[in-house]
Amino acid sequence: MSINTVWQQIKQYEKEFSRIPDSVQLIAVSKRQSIDAIRDVYQLGQKHFAENILQEALPKISACNDLALVWHFIGHIQTNKTAAIAKHFAWVHSVDREKVANRLAEQRPQDMPDLNICIQINLDEETNKSGIALTELEAFAEKIKDLPRIKLRGLMAVPKPRHDFDEQRKPFRKLNEAMILLNNKGYALDTLSMGMTQDFKAAIAEGATMVRVGTAVFGARQ
Numbered sequence: 001m002s003i004n005t006v007w008q009q010i011k012q013y014e015k016e017f018s019r020i021p022d023s024v025q026l027i028a029v030s031k032r033q034s035i036d037a038i039r040d041v042y043q044l045g046q047k048h049f050a051e052n053i054l055q056e057a058l059p060k061i062s063a064c065n066d067l068a069l070v071w072h073f074i075g076h077i078q079t080n081k082t083a084a085i086a087k088h089f090a091w092v093h094s095v096d097r098e099k100v101a102n103r104l105a106e107q108r109p110q111d112m113p114d115l116n117i118c119i120q121i122n123l124d125e126e127t128n129k130s131g132i133a134l135t136e137l138e139a140f141a142e143k144i145k146d147l148p149r150i151k152l153r154g155l156m157a158v159p160k161p162r163h164d165f166d167e168q169r170k171p172f173r174k175l176n177e178a179m180i181l182l183n184n185k186g187y188a189l190d191t192l193s194m195g196m197t198q199d200f201k202a203a204i205a206e207g208a209t210m211v212r213v214g215t216a217v218f219g220a221r222q
């Protein structure tokens with residue numbers, strides 16, 4: 001596969017599931033891919049890239065600072081990494097602790113636009129996986145919604161792999177319903193970050209606005 005294929009598939013799935021054209025954004029997950037690979041894909045027109053490990057991301061961000069890239073952080077966040085994340089990324093998809101949200105808000109540089117964040121939900125309640133339980137969502141959102149310099153945009157999840165298309169759709173539908181519930185309570189969330197190489201079609205069927213795709217864009221990771 002290639003990025004052209006993935007763009008085409010996104011367009012095709014938008015049509016197939018009656019989504020508004022261009023309502024699904026591709027985030028190219030460049031973890032364990034080279035700087036050259038990032039630059040190649042950028043030349044084809046891709047602007048949004050995601051990394052999951054800060055130490056790996058920083059040299060890449062710096063090596064690409066002549067390009068107009070938008071960087072997304074999608075990995076587990078250690079408290080001692082929040083300052084660098086707040087400084088070098090435009091989006092953080094994996095916020096799941098109040099302490100992390102507080103620190104990102106405090107440490108987002110004043111001269112930068114608000115940091116866009118998503119709350120990560122552990123939909124399958126898997127142990128050892130990042131994310132809060134769906135039952136904790138409302139209380140958590142309430143705590144972080146008014147923090148300065150960060151803007152709560154939506155929800156993110158990495159459901160466990162399922163092979164059947166209809167089974168893949170179920171967790172994504174849950175995430176969509178959770179966002180609607182919050183919006184009915186006065187939030188203005190506009191982002192559902194869900195779907196990866198194996199399941200982004202199901203995610204688009206259920207309302208994804210950002211799909212995070214690595215392997216299908218770049219090939220297998222190193």
Ligand SMILES: *Cc1c(COP(=O)(O)O)cnc(C)c1O
Pocket residue numbers: 029031052074075158195196197198212213214215216
């Ligand atoms: C690695 C990763 C992806 C992309 O996975 P692929 O299967 O290569 O598309 C998406 N989201 C997160 C959080 C990841 O860590």
